[in-house]
Amino acid sequence: MASRPRVSKAIEYGNPANFWVEYPSGLMDLTRSQHLTAAAAEPSLVSSTQLDIPVTGDRTIRIDKSKAAAVIIDMQKNWGLTDQELKTVPPAVVRGFMKGGFGGFGSEMPGNFGRLLMRDARNSELYGPLQEEYLKGEKEGTDVWIHKNRMSGIWGHQTALDLYLKENGITTLFFGGVNADQVGT
DSSP states (O other): OOOOOSSSSOOEEEEOOOOOOOOOOSEESSSSSOOOOSSSSOOOOOOTTEEEEEEETEEEEEEEEEEEEEEEOBBSOOOOOHHHHHHHSOOHHHHHHTGGGGTTTOBBOOOOBTTTTOOOOOOGGTTTTTTHHHHHHHHHHHOOOOOSSOOOOOOOOOOHHHHHHHTOOOOOEEEEEGGGTTOOO
């Protein structure tokens, strides 16, 4: 993979409310804490609130720890719809899940797995030991499970994830999990 050349002078990207600053040293400041000034001096790390992360290309990304979150994608066995959401699933998606004459969304599954793709059913729990780890994190207040009610929990108008991030001032995301390699492709 080719590396992007370093900038020759500090550059601010974005707009007044949402911006990054890139410095000739290779630092990409994502904290959104200081707009670029005429002096353009690279700010020092505030270790109590910020974190520097070395990345490929001999670069460093600086984040605000209180505005960052890990987004773990698709580690549940299936989605978890509510009965209300079931009423709003687009017809094309409903049809796609009814192939082969099976019942589709909300239909009972054999073997005590509950209703297909419905929240709180056994078939929509997290995969393997992650369910137990999530419950620990939820109790500690560090983990939040945002259920997706469509093929993508990220893309679309006012997703539950988007609303949560905005309400909590989270601006920097790290992605992991199933299909994380497809983000942005």
